[in-house]
Amino acid sequence: MTANDFRQIALSLPDTSESAHMDHPDFRVGGKIFATLGYPDAGWGMVKLLSVDQQLVVTAAPDVFVPAKGAWGRLGATCVHLQKATKRSVRDAMTAAWRNTAPKRIANRV
Numbered sequence: 001m002t003a004n005d006f007r008q009i010a011l012s013l014p015d016t017s018e019s020a021h022m023d024h025p026d027f028r029v030g031g032k033i034f035a036t037l038g039y040p041d042a043g044w045g046m047v048k049l050l051s052v053d054q055q056l057v058v059t060a061a062p063d064v065f066v067p068a069k070g071a072w073g074r075l076g077a078t079c080v081h082l083q084k085a086t087k088r089s090v091r092d093a094m095t096a097a098w099r100n101t102a103p104k105r106i107a108n109r110v
Contacts, residue, residue: 001082001085001087001090003037003038003042003082005087006035006037006080006090009090009091009094010027010035010098011027013027013029013094013095013098014029014102015030016098017029021033021036024036024037024039025037029098029106030102030103030106032101033048034094034097034098034100035047035094035097039068039079040068040069040079043081043082043083044080044082045079045080045082045090046077046078046079047078047080047097048076048077048078048097049076049077049078049093049096049097050096051075051076053096053100054067054076054078057078057092057093058078061089063081063084064080064081064089065079065080066079066081078093
């Protein structure tokens with residue numbers, strides 16, 4: 001998986017826009033961030049999961065998904081090692097992050 005693949009998956013979700021936060025591209029729905037690219041460095045992305053979803057993806061693929069450091073990680077921010085990830089695993093995690101972030105009227109579309 002490449003950074004461009006990550007971007008394409010994010011932008012394929014309804015009402016998603018790309019912006020930037022702290023010099024990293026981010027992806028938003030309803031004005032709220034659900035994923036970022038380039039954190040903690042260029043080979044990584046981040047998806048904002050619920051803690052239970054984070055636990056599932058980290059357990060299933062610990063070489064791909066890692067909780068972010070500190071409080072953000074304890075709250076579900078999950079780093080994705082792009083080179084080791086499959087498009088399917090990222091799409092599943094990103095869709096969960098998108099659903100958890102999107103307003104209900106939008107989230108019901110996917």
